[in-house]
Amino acid sequence: MRDDKMTKNHNPVEVEQQEWKKRQLKERMKQMLTIASPIFLLLLWEFLSQTNLLDARFFPPPSEIVSTFYSMAMSGELFNHIGISLYRIIAGFLLGVIPGVVIGLLMGLYSPIRHFISPIVMALMPIPTLALLPIIIILFGIGDFSKVVTIAGSVFFPVVINTTAGVINIDSIYLDVAKNYGASSKDFFVKIAFPGALPVMMEGIQMGQAIALLTIVAAEMMGATSGIGYLIWTSYKAFMLKEMFVGLILISFFGYLFSLLLRALQNKILSWR
Numbered sequence: 039m040r041d042d043k044m045t046k047n048h049n050p051v052e053v054e055q056q057e058w059k060k061r062q063l064k065e066r067m068k069q070m071l072t073i074a075s076p077i078f079l080l081l082l083w084e085f086l087s088q089t090n091l092l093d094a095r096f097f098p099p100p101s102e103i104v105s106t107f108y109s110m111a112m113s114g115e116l117f118n119h120i121g122i123s124l125y126r127i128i129a130g131f132l133l134g135v136i137p138g139v140v141i142g143l144l145m146g147l148y149s150p151i152r153h154f155i156s157p158i159v160m161a162l163m164p165i166p167t168l169a170l171l172p173i174i175i176i177l178f179g180i181g182d183f184s185k186v187v188t189i190a191g192s193v194f195f196p197v198v199i200n201t202t203a204g205v206i207n208i209d210s211i212y213l214d215v216a217k218n219y220g221a222s223s224k225d226f227f228v229k230i231a232f233p234g235a236l237p238v239m240m241e242g243i244q245m246g247q248a249i250a251l252l253t254i255v256a257a258e259m260m261g262a263t264s265g266i267g268y269l270i271w272t273s274y275k276a277f278m279l280k281e282m283f284v285g286l287i288l289i290s291f292f293g294y295l296f297s298l299l300l301r302a303l304q305n306k307i308l309s310w311r
Contacts, residue, residue: 146205
């Protein structure tokens, strides 16, 4: 009888269900906290602005910023800036990531290439890409392509460095097995170097997307007639701070969105981890 009671109290199925419910509850709590923190910040901002504890001239209430956002969206002005900035960000991001991955794989796999390219990468990396913007404009003009190249230059370095590090840190046993089985250069790239470097490479790509957003704002402030960065800068100069905050919130939103998308992609392609 005593053994039967203990068996009932410690039924494996019931224990597993209880553990599953606890995990689900923890996940829901995490999701609620993730949503609650920005809402709390906005409510606090609204309260402080409405009660004049914050100077509403410099920190307009979020409700007024939302109203300004709606007005700009209805006029079509906002979507024009968003479309142009997104085009520049995505094009520049791809232009920086693709060669960064290829060159990083080559540097990681082949020591002569690594020793040849590393000094160039290390010499150029500390130079802010925006400092090279005048040269980029001279070479590529003042149109969209110069902004795309500026973003690509900023994205390239973290991607190439992380990709190289990822390949170098692959366990040598995989390389030895591939050599023993006569793997071709293509097999080394596709089946060993690329998947082996992928975890570290994705971290570099995550870093690259954050840098791309920082770069586009600064590039559009310095030499553009449209885009979110241009909106922020011209609104600031005209003391139209509600419009300026609209631009800042958009950049924050896209940074968070791109980060979520890359994390989802990382979880999908690295599910084997």
